[in-house]
Amino acid sequence: MYTLYGSPSTAGTAIHWMLLELEVPFDLKLLDFDKGEHKTPEYLALNPDGVVPTLVVDGAPVTQMAGIATLLAERHPEAGFAPPPGSPARAEYLTWTLWLANSFQPHFRAWFYPHEPAGEAAQEGAKAAARERIEAGLARLDARLADRDWLVGDHFTTVDLLATILCRWSRNMPKPATAWPNLKRYLDRVRQRPALREVHAREGLTDWIDG
Ligand SMILES: N[C@@H](CCC(=O)N[C@@H](CS)C(=O)NCC(=O)O)C(=O)O
Incomplete structure (x- = not known):
């Protein structure tokens, strides 16, 4: 349970x-x-x-x-949300999972809680640095999706779930994930998943899900 x-x-x-x-x-x-x-x-x-x-x-x-x-x-x-250990896609799955969690997600924490890395007095600088790194990360995801439907392998995995949630967090930023064409196409597709639409309904979230 x-x-x-x-x-x-x-x-x-x-x-x-x-x-x-x-x-x-x-x-x-x-x-x-x-x-x-x-x-x-x-x-x-x-x-x-x-x-x-x-x-x-x-x-x-x-x-x-x-x-x-x-x-x-x-x-x-x-x-089928993770390639099994030993399968060909497993290495890429681990790389992208850890990149999202360790190298990309922390910049969102710095964007939303800029006093944590910078102290109360230097929050604007921390936000500017976080924005730059988030945009670099979104560009990396966009490039990855130039010639593929999913970030790893040939179907939806937890890498797509994590990436989608992180992209959602950029929705009110100056340059949100949907400003990148490959990411936009990808997110439009993921946003049709019934479970993602359902979680929006259950949590009372009305923005972003419809573009
Ligand atoms: N590294 C953690 C970060 C979780 C995190 O920062 N959660 C935020 C919401 S998105 C939170 O609980 N913030 C409340 C707080 O820090 O007081 C994870 O991936 O679970």
Whole structure:
């Protein structure tokens, strides 16, 4: 049994979407950031960073969006969301998963929480640097999609799920992901997936899903 701790329009949305893709039963606890529900001692015992998502799997908390998505793909191999260990696409799958989580996602954290890397006084500079790096990352994804439908292999995997959620986070930035033509084509296709549309409806998200 799964219990997901998330919050609307966050990294928790990626795992909420994944659970809907998998059509597995789960309990959902949406935390209210304004009330500090992600910083209570009870929640910090599950996720010491005080962030979402946390997925409780058979009673044990698992954290980190990319790690949870990969774990779910491995627990439900019938969905085909991760190339199995030893398969030809596995190396690319690991490379792109780790690139998204380690090299790309942190720049969004710096964009949305610029005081963390820079301190209160230097937030504008931190945002400018984060924007530059996010745009470089989006350009990298766009180039990858120039001659292929999916980031890894020949069908949708958790790499596409993670990339789509990160692209969504750029929607109110000066140059959002949809400004790149290959990414736009790709995202238009992914945005037709019923589970992504369903997670928007369930979390009350009305922007971006229709372009
Ligand atoms: N590296 C973490 C980052 C998670 C993260 O930054 N979550 C944000 C929402 S997108 C959050 O919980 N922010 C609340 C806070 O930092 O207080 C992951 O991938 O799970």
